[in-house]
Amino acid sequence: MARRAQGAEAEAKGGLLLIAPPAIYALLLLLAPLLLLVVYSFLTDGYLEIVRDFTFANYHEAWTNPLYRGVMLRSLIVSLLVTVATVLLAFPVAYFVSFHVEPSRKSTWLFLITIPFWTSYLIRVFLWKVILGYNGVLNAGLMKFGLISEPLTFLLYNTNSVVITLAHAYAPFAILPIFVALEKIDRSLLEASQDLGESRIVTFGRVTLPLAMPGVVAAVLIVFIPTIGDYVTPQLVGGPEGRMVANLIQLQYLRLDNYPLGSALAISAMGIVAVISAIFLLFTRRYLKGTK
Amino acid sequence: MKGGVFRIYTIGYLLFLYAPVVLLPIFAFNDGTVIAFPLQGFTTRWFTQMWSEPGLWPALKNSLIIAVSTAILSTVLGVLAARASTRYRFPGKAPVMGLIMLPLVLPEIIVAVSLLVVLLGIGIPLSIFTVILGHVLMTTPFAIAILTSAFQGLDRSLEEAAYDLGETPVSAFRLVILPLVMPGIISSMLISFTLSLDEFIIAFFLGGTQVTLPVYIFSQFRFPASVPVIMALGTILVALSVLLLTVAEYYRRRGIAKSGGKDTGGFL
Amino acid sequence: MIPKSPISDKPMIEFRDVHKWYGDYHALRGISATIREGEFFSLLGPSGCGKTTLLRTIAGFEGISEGVVLVDGRDMADVPANKRPTNMVFQSYAIFPHLTVAENVAFGLRRQRLPKADLAQRVEEALTMVGLKGYGARAAHALSGGQRQRVALARALILKPKVLLLDEPLSALDKKMREQMQVELIRLQRQVGITFVLVTHDQEEALVMSDRIAVMFEGEIAQLSDAETLYRRPNSRRVAEFIGTMNFLPAEVVSETEHAVEVEAQGFGRLTVTPDQVADDADTGTAVGFRPEILTLLYEGQTAADREVSATVEEVVYYGDMTYYDVRIDGTEKPIRLSARNVFGRPVFDLGMRVRVGWSPGALILFR
Structure with a gap:
């Protein structure tokens, strides 16, 4: 028996040896800190130091204080809006590049799509402020063409500007997974559907879209999860009514020095995201069968 | 031209993507301290500063x-x-x-x-x-x-x-x-x-x-x-990264051609 | 034409009760066999029978769970793949795409640190041997399938291995190219005189090329013999059905002596076979088996050399030079297949026609 398992054991040993450095790195600098964050969220904030008393007070504060509750709710709504807008806007682009562009020119189109994202994120966000501001590019343009007589004020320093800026920032993260999923679709399946009597539009609904779902699901998660924790965009273009949970966390950590409450806010936000993502996966799982 | 509506849409989307990037050099060479239109004239003083x-x-x-x-x-x-x-x-x-x-x-x-x-x-x-x-x-x-x-x-x-x-x-x-x-x-x-x-x-x-x-x-x-x-x-940063990416893309394509593979997408 | 050098009796590869387990899966189940020096040896079997695994135990890519593998008299247990006197032609050819043809061929010579001129000369010789003279500077990825195969051969043979291992080397080629490469491989093996071990699932390929063939099923060698014995005297119904076409008619043994077995076979009636026509196959019931070509369709006025029966044509498959007929012999339940060469001036039989079929007891095999 000992010799039987030898091959598999040797292989496992080789694999474990290789995976050890990145795995240990992630354990020490990711898993352990996350666990410590959980621990902190149950401790009590004292003056200058943290008191080792177990308490739910931080969570109570985070979930009942109208200020924190309002910001968390807004973060969630913004994230959901951004996700829907980004994925809906991105799908036709991915579809165009995958289905209507010559194979040899696809990488050029992808290149064109990704170039804007190599501009500094901070500067990009700042420029949205320039575009959407009271004296901004958009208002100036609209006034010049006589479409409006006074600058629009609902563009900047509110939820709208945060959603527009984030939908711009996360565009490639939505386009690329959908594009990859569309590329994997065997084109003869679409011909088969039409051969069996379905129109192009019905074929899209019955064949293309279900097969592209793994990419759509990936795009949704990869946009939804990080946006809720975005700091720069609400800070620069959100104004007072556009604040999100990351700004609160930063405030608790770097300004008010209240680590336990900051941790409780961070864990709460992650928990909300995790629950919503899990529900979303539950509803879409039938499309994910047979894929990784 | 293939994909009529989709092509027009994609080009529109690209305008949205490029909107902030296009403004960047415009204001970098604009002779005014306020980042807004109308432009005040051409200058390179921000680069020297x-x-x-x-x-x-x-x-x-x-x-x-x-x-x-x-x-x-x-x-x-x-x-x-x-x-x-x-x-x-x-x-x-x-x-x-x-x-x-x-x-x-x-x-x-x-x-x-x-x-x-x-x-x-x-x-x-x-x-x-x-x-x-x-x-x-x-x-x-x-x-x-x-x-x-x-x-x-x-x-x-x-x-x-x-x-x-x-x-x-x-x-x-x-x-x-x-x-x-x-x-x-x-x-x-x-x-x-x-x-x-x-x-x-x-x-x-x-x-x-x-x-x-x-x-x-x-x-x-x-x-x-x-x-x-x-x-x-x-x-300057955008110019450098676009240059770097173009070089990387060029080598990637050459690498693919060299090993006889087929180009199927970007390097992301 | 290079005459085949006689195969010595010296064993080159020996398997002694080799077992291989993948977890609970028993991939090799007690393989014992000897491959002789200078032999063209084939491992033949359906996919999943363990033939590739067995080949890879020779190369050193698969460890074995029990038993011994000897190459040139030496136990290979502790010899890693890179120290073994064997070289391999991979199914995918495994031509290094980042190197030129010459660099691919010279790959294994790196450790010998030859002077540049010698190296170039040996590479050119190897390329000439496989018919790729002057291709050295080409990029490997620009080659066709047949050319890749030749580069893989040159790359392995330049190291003068004691054994060349070929893992389904022709399966990726089209039919014409495959037939051409079969002939070239035979010629090459005669030229270099080293032991070739070929893995294939194509029985025709094995019959054409090999001195001896081991037919494998489910991790075991079912029969090991030369091509003709394998075809004429398969030792089990399974081997018989895997190699070419074999017809079976149910039979019963009536009496048996030391020199003869008397059989009552459906359709053929009472007949006698010699003991060397008997294959002991416990897996299935008693039956007589025969190849399609040992039956003769008798035309008007023709008489059988030996014996004849009457039959009805139930299916006609026309191949140009040959026609296959499925005929049902009177008094049998299932049709049997027979083949006839199409001769100019003779009509092909039609469906439903009554025919006479000539046969001979000496060409039958009794499976029991």
Whole structure:
């Protein structure tokens, strides 16, 4: 028996040896800190130091204080809006590049799509402020063409500007997974559907879209999860009514020095995201069968 | 022209994507301190003024040190993980890979605060080094994603052929596998470098008194008078990264042509 | 034409009760066999029978769970793949895409640190041998399938291995190219005189090329013999059905002596076979088996050399030079297949026609 398992054991040993450095790195600098964050969220904030008393007070504060509750709710709504807008806007682009562009020119189109994202994120966000501001590019343009007589004020320093800026920032993260999923679709399946009597539009609904779902699901998660924790965009273009949970966390950590409450806010936000993502996966799982 | 409506839509979408980028050089060369239309005339003074900004150069130096270290470290970790996951089966593979890839979806602020808590807890002073620790954590999943596709494309029998012809596992790796995954390694380094260079939150939380380029830029936004110089700086950065990416794309395509493969997509 | 050098009796590869387990899966189940020096040996079997695994235990890519593998008299247990006197032509050819043809061929010579001129000369010789003279500077990825195959051969043979291992080397080629390469491989093996071990699932390929063939099923060698014995005297119904077509008619043994077995076979009636026509196959019931070509369709006025039966044509498959007929012999339940060469001036039989079929007891095999 000992010799039987030898091959598999040797292989496992080789694999474990290789995976050890990145795995240990992630354990020490990711898993352990996350666990410590959980621990902190149950401790009590004292003056200058943290008191080792177990308490739910931080969570109570985070979930009942109208200020924190309002910001968390807004973060969630913004994230959901951004996700829907980004994925809906991105799908036709991915579809165009995958289905209507010559194979040899696809990488050029992808290149064109990704170039804007190599501009500094901070500067990009700042420029949205320039575009959407009271004296901004958009208002100036609209006034010049006589479409409006006074600058629009609902563009900047509110939820709208945060959603527009984030939908711009996360565009490639939505386009690329959908594009990859569309590329994997065997084109003869679409011909088969039409051969069996379905129109192009019905074929899209019955064949293309279900097969592209793994990419759509990936795009949704990869946009939804990080946006809720975005700091720069609400800070620069959100104004007072556009604040999100990351700004609160930063405030608790770097300004008010209240680590336990900051941790409780961070864990709460992650928990909300995790629950919503899990529900979303539950509803879409039938499309994910047979894929990784 | 194929795909009529979709083509028009995509071009419209590209206008949306490029809108802020196009404004950048316009305001960088605009002779006015207010970043708004109408334009005030052409000037290059913001570029010359950049040279005498006191905080800029240390920040750039810090950022370069961090980005280069991050690129190397995360690519090394990425090679190990990608090789392990494509070539070997071992117990606990799925959860371990899941943990390593987690920062891909984790909000950066979570990574930043959790690391901050630990570092302060064990008394490690915040510095360039702590920023590197955080950046490697964040960029390694990207490196793994790129390198996994490079390793997956390798025919297992190429490696066996090298053993069969007398090479040891180490020399087979050097002579056969490394050259074949080299385009992936270069892509991984470039992406990690760029991500690190542009990363703000982790650097903001973990940098302590050490300021990186994004942290410097962020601090300058508070002073309207400094903003035109930042526009000039941003213009240079965009020009450099587009140049770098074009070069990388050129080598990637040449690499594909050289090994006889078919071009099926970008290097992301 | 290079005459085949006689195969010595010296064993080159010996398997002694080799077992291989993958977890609970028993991939090799006690393989014992000897491959002789200078032999063209084939491992033939359906996919999943363990033939490739067995080949890879020779190369050193698969460890074995029990038993011994000897190459040239030496136990290979502790010899890694890169130190074994064997070289392999991979199914995918495994041509290094980042190197030129010459660099691929010279790959294994790196450790010998030859002077540049010698190296170039040996590479050119190897390329000439496989018919790729002057291709050295080409990029490997620009080659066709047949050319890749030749580079893989040159790359392995330049090291003068004691054994050349070929893992389904022709399966990726089209039919014409495959037939051409079969002939070239035979010629090459005669020229270099070293032991070739070929893995294939194509019985025709094995019959054409090999001195001896081991037919494998489910991790075991079912029969090991030369091509003709394998075809004429398969030792089990399974081997018989895997190699070409074999018809079976149910039979019963009536009496048996030391020199003869008397059988009552459906359709053929009472007949006698010699003991060397008997295959002991416990897996299935007693039956007589015969190849399609040993039956003769008798035309008007023709008489059988030996014996004849009457039958009805139930299916006609026309191949140009040959026609296959499925005919049902009177008094049998299932049709049997027979083949006839199409001769000019003779009509092909039609469906439903009554025919006479000539046969001979000496060409039958009794499976029991």
